[in-house]
Each structure stands twice: as C-alpha cells, then as structure tokens.
Amino acid sequence: MQFQAKPGRVIGCLCLLNSCKITLKTLLLDVFYSTNLTDALGEILSPFLYQILPQKKRTRPPNWTQRQILNGILYQLKNGCNWADIPKKLPPYSTVYWYYKQWRSQGAIGKLMRVLHSQLRAQVKKNRNGLH
Structure with missing residues (x-):
C-alpha cells in the first residue's frame, strides 16, 4: 500500500515485507x-x-x-x-x-x-x- 503527500509523488510504503523498495526517508523531509x-x-x-x-x-x-x-x-x-x-x-x-x-x-x-x-x-x- 502506497500513499502520497503531493499529487504524483509517492513518498512511502506500508508493506511489511518492504517488497516495493520505497523507503520512508522522504517522509521525514517535510519538516x-x-x-x-x-x-x-x-x-x-x-x-x-x-x-x-x-x-x-x-x-x-x-x-x-x-x-x-x-x-x-x-x-x-x-x-x-x-x-x-x-x-x-x-x-x-x-x-x-x-x-x-x-x-x-x-x-x-x-x-x-x-x-x-x-x-x-x-x-x-x-x-x-x-x-x-
């Protein structure tokens, strides 16, 4: 399951296996x-x-x-x-x-x-x- 902060920009992955290889690092960058x-x-x-x-x-x-x-x-x-x-x-x-x-x-x-x-x-x- 993926979610977006801005249209067209995937910023994270909620899958437990991390199979889609998208990290959550960019979630931290909106500070x-x-x-x-x-x-x-x-x-x-x-x-x-x-x-x-x-x-x-x-x-x-x-x-x-x-x-x-x-x-x-x-x-x-x-x-x-x-x-x-x-x-x-x-x-x-x-x-x-x-x-x-x-x-x-x-x-x-x-x-x-x-x-x-x-x-x-x-x-x-x-x-x-x-x-x-």
Whole structure:
C-alpha cells in the first residue's frame, strides 16, 4: 500500500515485507527549519546547483537530493552545531559533511556564492563584479 503527500509523488510504503523498495526517508523531509530552502529559492538555485556543484560518480540512484544536502549544510552553518548534531530529519551528518568537504575543496561553494551575488546585483542594476 502506497500513499502520497503531493499529487504524483509517492513518498512511502506500508508493506511489511518492504517488497516495493520505497523507503520512508522522504517522509521525514517535510519538516521545516528556518535554514531550509523555500520552493521558490529552490527553483532559482536548481540550475546553478547542477552547473556548479561537482557531480558524484553515480553507481546507483542517490538517496538525497543536492537541495536536501544543501539544507543540511545551511542548518549546520547557521546554528554552529557539531556535524553529528544535525537533526535526524535531514540527511545523515556523515553524508552532509562529506559533500561539504568536497564542494568546499573544489571551490564550488564560493563559485555558487559569486554567481548568486552577480545575479542579485543584476536584479538591482548594479555593477556585476561589486566594484563602484
């Protein structure tokens, strides 16, 4: 037996044998934290995330989206908690920390911030590079 939170999005399985291989992880993701990206901001960031952030070699489908991982990183950075203290409703701290290390060492987070900064400056019609 399957159920849906939003039309067309299966988010869980109630079968006892787990034969349909759909996990209940996504049930936990509907919790709102002040650091979570909104849907509107997620739509703006989505193209940049796939352009700028390095892609992990795919041997199987990922358990977590880049947006969910970014929510975990933002939670830790805002609250200043230990990585292990990230709430259980976000991706596991080891996964979040691994991506943070990879993205930071490859300069992807800085690049993402520069692109967003230039987009914002373009919206308010200022010089894109930040110089007056």
